[in-house]
Amino acid sequence: MARHGAQLLPEASAPLLRPVEDYLAHIELERGLSRNTVDAYARDLARYLTWLIDRDIAHLSEVTEEDLLAFRAAIDAEGLAASSQARIGVAVRRLHDHLLGEGQTDGDPAAALSPPRQTERLPSALTVAQVESILATTAGEDPVQRRAAALLELLYATGARISEAVGIDLDDFDLDRGTVRLYGKGAKERLVPVGSHARAALETWTVRSRPHFASRQSKTTGARQPGRAGAVFLNQRGGRLSRQSAWAIVGRAAEAAGVPHVTPHTLRHSFATHLLEGGADIRVVQELLGHASVVTTQIYTRVTVQTLREVYASSHPRAR
Numbered sequence: 001m002a003r004h005g006a007q008l009l010p011e012a013s014a015p016l017l018r019p020v021e022d023y024l025a026h027i028e029l030e031r032g033l034s035r036n037t038v039d040a041y042a043r044d045l046a047r048y049l050t051w052l053i054d055r056d057i058a059h060l061s062e063v064t065e066e067d068l069l070a071f072r073a074a075i076d077a078e079g080l081a082a083s084s085q086a087r088i089g090v091a092v093r094r095l096h097d098h099l100l101g102e103g104q105t106d107g108d109p110a111a112a113l114s115p116p117r118q119t120e121r122l123p124s125a126l127t128v129a130q131v132e133s134i135l136a137t138t139a140g141e142d143p144v145q146r147r148a149a150a151l152l153e154l155l156y157a158t159g160a161r162i163s164e165a166v167g168i169d170l171d172d173f174d175l176d177r178g179t180v181r182l183y184g185k186g187a188k189e190r191l192v193p194v195g196s197h198a199r200a201a202l203e204t205w206t207v208r209s210r211p212h213f214a215s216r217q218s219k220t221t222g223a224r225q226p227g228r229a230g231a232v233f234l235n236q237r238g239g240r241l242s243r244q245s246a247w248a249i250v251g252r253a254a255e256a257a258g259v260p261h262v263t264p265h266t267l268r269h270s271f272a273t274h275l276l277e278g279g280a281d282i283r284v285v286q287e288l289l290g291h292a293s294v295v296t297t298q299i300y301t302r303v304t305v306q307t308l309r310e311v312y313a314s315s316h317p318r319a320r
Helices: 014-030 035-054 065-077 082-101 109-113 128-136 143-158 162-166 196-214 243-257 264-277 282-289 299-315
Strands: 179-183 189-193
Touching (some): 014 035, 014 082, 014 162, 014 243, 035 065, 035 082, 065 109, 128 143, 128 243, 143 162, 143 179, 143 243, 143 264, 189 282, 243 264, 264 282, 264 299
16 A cells, blocks of 8 residues: 555656655654645655656756756746745755665755755754653553553664664564664664663563463464564564554653653654763764764754753853
């Protein structure tokens, strides 16, 4: 079944179409954007793809700054409202920024369409106290609570994307050494440390509660790859937990803690921000997050600089 927005895209060659489909899936499943927002992005990017096809551009890596300047002139010539032109420009810019961050292109040709960098929205990060209050809502002996505790602890302990978390199999964990193997975008894998709190929650879930879910596996839901031990996170029918269900688990825990607007990506942002605030090297954080380029990771340094400025402004006697 097609993801939201994908059906709005024009027919195009795979090298041109697939990166846009992947990006729409990313903003829906990883960023948690609404269906209406995803569809709006899809409509704007469909306009962009149609224009690229007409110019015989077969791959997004071939797009140049001159092409994008010509595209901006073309949509301006259509007489679109300034707000519509700005919205299309944002969709195209964010697509190319995403491709650069994922290592699919060597540069970002959308600089000509970009607003000033300082206006870019910074990722939201929770305080440590907010994270702890969310994790506290999962305390309990109920199997569903144990699953939620293991999932939330894992997300915050590793900075995993939600798709990476639900894709983990039992074989990917080495709880004795405190590591987990994550499989990121483009089939890239990385080994990430797992802290003691997350290890304890995962061990409790896998040993004491996961078998309760696994016993419900049917021939259709319980199938797994030969030689694999099965998914770590299971749904009520014994099958692998979906990204949407995992996203809902995070949302319910945050709502119970009274912390609004929390998604799995919020925990990923918080993981990176708290590491940098604690003195971690940005290259280490890049490796832990699985970013192909340090450029993507650098946005978190601006979050911490903003925090430093706020502390300075409120603490230094001659700052005001």
